[in-house]
Amino acid sequence: MNPIPYIDIHTHPFHKETDTIMVQNIYPGEGFAAFSGRNFYSVGLHPWHISTPAENNSSLQMVEEALEFDHVIFVGEAGLDKVCNNDFKEQQRVFEAQAYIAEEYQFPLIIHCVKAFNEVLELYKKMQPAMPWVMHGYNGSLEMTRQLAKNHFLFSFGMNLFKTNSKSVESFRYLPLEKIFFETDEYDGEVDKIYEQGASLKGISIELLKKECWDSFNRIEKSLLSRF
Template identity: 70%
Template sequence: MTPVPYIDIHTHPSHYETDTITVQNIYPGDGFAAFSGRNFYSVGLHPWHIGTAEENNEALQLMEEALEFDHVIFVGEAGLDKLCGKDFAEQSRVFEAQAFIAEEYQYPLIIHCVKAYNEVIALRKKMKPSMTWILHGYTAGLEMTKQLAEMDFMFSFGDILFRENAKAIESFQYLPLNRIFLETDEMDGEVEHIYNRAAALKQIPVEELKTAVWKNFNRIEKTLSGRY
């Protein structure tokens, strides 16, 4: 029987795994490395990279062009960040545009959110999207997590799980396995370390966690059948 692979739902470094399925984030206009059967891509305009409206529109056009490539199967990371110093109204416009593009192309949306969960919730209520929205690098506490879970968000956790007093740990322990992804983002090391910590927090075997995340990825992958 083929072993269940690890899934790294959001990573930046250009490392290619033989036993891990990765979703590597690129920015509009970036080049692509060689594809393999286990390396996928997301493409989006990060709120930290917001420029003028004209620059952003050009980036959105490049993003749409990139979505035509094989193995680009997610939109993002897109989102809102109230601490990054970029114009929030323009962030909101660009985020909404990317959310609509994700629906148009029928790709899941990977979301960067800092201090703006209420605005993300408002857009989800407005759009009623059919595609999965994944909050990556999730750090929020239990009260917000319960609200977001009721609205069918999914959650990706990274090295925050190693911070003993992080409120996200309680959120992680609360969430059912069918709501969870794991990621390395920009950290050094392999996603296996995140899985080991996450399994310990859930008090379950690592293989059980791997199987659950694999099933979550397969649910998304079914919506992408025939696209790559």
């Protein structure tokens, strides 16, 4: 029996193939690295990269075109960021467009959210999407976590789990295993170290955590096993 792999659900730099299944984020128009069988991709227009409506529309078209590649398995990261200087109304328009693209093409959505959880939740309630929405690099309050979890959101955790004063730790301990993923966005190490921290915080074995993440990944990406 093959060992259960680690899953890094959101990373930016390309990593050489290891025992980890990785979902590398790329932006519209970027090229793909050589596909190895374990490195997959998400494609989306990040709120930091919002430009003019015309340029954004062109990027959205490229997002749709990228979904034709069988190794692209998520839309995103897309989302809202009230800290960056880009026009928030245009951020909302572009995010909503990508949410509808994800729904139309039946792809899970990876979400970047900074100080805009209420707006993301409002759009979710408006759309009632069938496809999963995953909050990446999650660091929301416990109360917000409860609201999002009640509305079927999933959560990806990274380096904030190492910060004892982080809101992530409380939310991570609260959430059931079937709602949890891990990522190396903004983290220099490998995802196995974040799994180790997560297992310690939950008081469970790493193997159980790996199995739960693997099962969850296959629930939201049912065709994964046929791709490698």
